[in-house]
Amino acid sequence: MEHSVATIIDTASGKMKDDEESNDKMICDSEPVVYQLVRVEGDGRLVPATDDEVMEVEQLLEDKKSELTSVKAVGHDEQCLSNEVFSNKFHISGTVQSGNADNSRKLNARLEEERLLLSGESLNCSPKCMAMEDPTSDRSNTSKACIDKHEPENPSRERAESSPELNSIHIVEVGTIEACSGPTNKAATSRSSISESCSSLLPDFSILRGEICLDDFSIRELQEAFRATFGRQTSVKDKLWLKRRIAMGLTNSCHVPTARFTIKDNKIILSDLKEPARLQQSMIEAESLSMDIHATNVSPRDIKNCLNNQMEFQQVSGKRLRVLPSNDDVKDENIQMEQCAAKRMRKPTKRYIEELSELETRECTAKSYYCVNSEQSQFTSKAQIMPFHDGGTHIRLSSTRHESLRGFSFQVPFVLRARRGQPRKNLMALMEYHPNAISSIVKTAVMIPVLEEDKENGSSSRETRSVPVQILNTNLSYVKIVAGEEGVEMDCGTLNCEELDPEPKKLDGIGDTACDNVPKQPAAKANVRRKHHRAWTLCEIRKLVDGVAKYGAGRWSEIRRLSFASYSYRTSVDLKDKWRNLLRASLVQCPTEKEANNYRKQTSIPIPASILSQVRELAKLHAQTEIKVSPRKSAGHGSSTVHREGSGFI
DNA sequence: CTTAGGG
DNA sequence: CCCTAAG
Incomplete structure (x- = not known):
């Protein structure tokens, strides 16, 4: 009491x-x-x-x-x-x-x-x-x-x-x-x-x-x-x-x-x-x-x-x-x-x-x-x-x-x-x-x-x-x-x-390259994270891909820290989720064909083929590296996405 | 706290 | 995106 x-x-x-x-x-x-x-x-x-x-x-x-x-x-x-x-x-x-x-x-x-x-x-x-x-x-x-x-x-x-x-x-x-x-x-x-x-x-x-x-x-x-x-x-x-x-x-x-x-x-x-x-x-x-x-x-x-x-x-x-x-x-x-x-x-x-x-x-x-x-x-x-x-x-x-x-x-x-x-x-x-x-x-x-x-x-x-x-x-x-x-x-x-607006709409724009590397919003706004949905912008996706390329998939917190410093509303989990989605997207597209088709049925933001291909590359790469390092282990607990991807391509 | 995964 | 289980 x-x-x-x-x-x-x-x-x-x-x-x-x-x-x-x-x-x-x-x-x-x-x-x-x-x-x-x-x-x-x-x-x-x-x-x-x-x-x-x-x-x-x-x-x-x-x-x-x-x-x-x-x-x-x-x-x-x-x-x-x-x-x-x-x-x-x-x-x-x-x-x-x-x-x-x-x-x-x-x-x-x-x-x-x-x-x-x-x-x-x-x-x-x-x-x-x-x-x-x-x-x-x-x-x-x-x-x-x-x-x-x-x-x-x-x-x-x-x-x-x-x-x-x-x-x-x-x-x-x-x-x-x-x-x-x-x-x-x-x-x-x-x-x-x-x-x-x-x-x-x-x-x-x-x-x-x-x-x-x-x-x-x-x-x-x-x-x-x-x-x-x-x-x-x-x-x-x-x-x-x-x-x-x-x-x-x-x-x-x-x-x-x-x-x-x-x-x-x-x-x-x-x-x-x-x-x-x-x-x-x-x-x-x-x-x-x-x-x-x-x-x-x-x-x-x-x-x-x-x-x-x-x-x-x-x-x-x-x-x-x-x-x-x-x-x-x-x-x-x-x-x-x-x-x-x-x-x-x-x-x-x-x-x-x-x-x-x-x-x-x-x-x-x-x-x-x-x-x-x-x-x-x-x-x-x-x-x-x-x-x-x-x-x-x-x-x-x-x-x-x-x-x-x-x-x-x-x-x-x-x-x-x-x-x-x-x-x-x-x-x-x-x-x-x-x-x-x-x-x-x-x-x-x-x-x-x-x-x-x-x-x-x-x-x-x-x-x-x-x-x-x-x-x-x-x-x-x-x-x-x-x-x-x-x-x-x-x-x-x-x-x-x-x-006060933590998130200017412009961020949502597609192909907003300008946003790259520019911490547009002060940290102050960072905290105000929208709960439910925040569309990923192209530049964010790029950053993510870059981050994965640099630091490797799975090092989400690191990627977040280093590449998403200006997007504090993205958590490592978000990055992970997004990456997962990207992988899926890339997989789906890969078999069929790429590029031009992208824009069609994409519900949300059309992801440029270039990015998807990058994702695929990375996925492949990571799969390989993981396997190299410890094939069994990676198979066991490697990120499923990577694993899947890897198995698919290797 | 960070990740991985399922929902 | 959310939530949680697991390191």
Whole structure:
């Protein structure tokens, strides 16, 4: 069981109607928040943190305080960006005020309690379990009341009016404890009450309103969210399960890598949607309301005070809800869920994961990124941020995925997956291209949502990293990346799609000799390898043939290194496969006739006869050499292609 | 990690 | 291209 202790902070979002709204204003409007320290059990249940854990958290908080200052400084500049960057959709309310008088003020941020409500047949998490009541906390009652208020027993019931403050948006934000820069917190008094202890520790903790509502997600969306959250795929179709896991993942995500204690700060707000509408929405769609985390209260004042804090890492994901969801959608989802419920445990194949990943990459037109430090970000409703539209080959930089759902977009934490190559390098390379262009700076929060387990598993072929960079503007004005654990900071200037496009189409051209020997694409793009298909260009084929001629068939890694340095997307395996194909092609053609015929039935790229003949030559040659060296042995395990070829010709 | 092979 | 078994 993971003994992660997480604090969830929900922030109440003020309604942000206009971009102009000042941060403060927004904050003021926010609703109170309730926090609770919880531990996630192995089975996914949330269990109230024990006193010891609370203490631990407290310590962590103290340790982190020192780090805050740096963060603050950065945040300041960027504050203005938020509006531009998040152009239309979102505003991040989480703000950090650079040190000012407010810092000294104590925030009464109270971490009170987090309630998880499960709809009817919740599985592991029974309402009882989830309800964390802290007897000592005087607020518990209030919070509960609030919660109850928000959580209708009957999901279908419309509650929009009743709790305007709730945002249907689902957000996941994470803020590290650093956010609480408050003057200091004394060591924890040994308070049994979590909320009390937390509050004492985090005097100036800024809070915004946020919620995690997964109710509206379809199974697939939930799965994606799951993947984004945990960095791994799930085939589970059970909504409740997914919701629960996601909620937990979100809860824990921020602290996992670095500290045990993290605070999630939320703030994603739908500018357009009125809370009631959203609430309604969520309620309506909450056919299976498994878990809701609501923020409960924090006075506006407190929130305001809290702004001083910076969150080193913050992640926000928001989902926009339709004002009026169509029932059909809901039904469909339900049906789907029902149908699939049975197959929950099947482990997804890597391929499946990849494909899904790709899919989502395409889906998400934009990746938004927010900056932790930006004063405030607000998500506005309209335009979608559309960034790279490169059919599936774009670089995935975002830590937050932008999804479109029923015409609304939302974001979820996104784990960057670069199949081959090193993401970080990529980022660096990108940065190098635009070192100076600093039109606007957006500070992005870097999250490391990946679970520890994931880290360990790095060995597996795919690299899964939570890199965490997000680019927000469609125009990609500027991205400042702050790497999480490594503490790497990078800035990148203006980026445009072309630059980001890892693979210029021209490569696909035939007979592109010019490409030979010219590393056209910077290594940066190399990492972004397209998963499924990438046509081999003539020049690549030539290089391959050359490489085989030089180094010999079978020395794929060497060939790749030496001859395909500029085509990093070709792996040694790819070379091998291609060679195999070439051999086949050459064989097929050889007997019959060559040349002119080539062009006919070639499905893909017509391979020039010259190349085919070369291939044949090489094949023959290798076959001979192998046989020479050790006839038997080669026959036994020599590459089949060569062997076949050889036998045919010899 | 690299190769070889099957899918 | 993907995936995996084998060195």
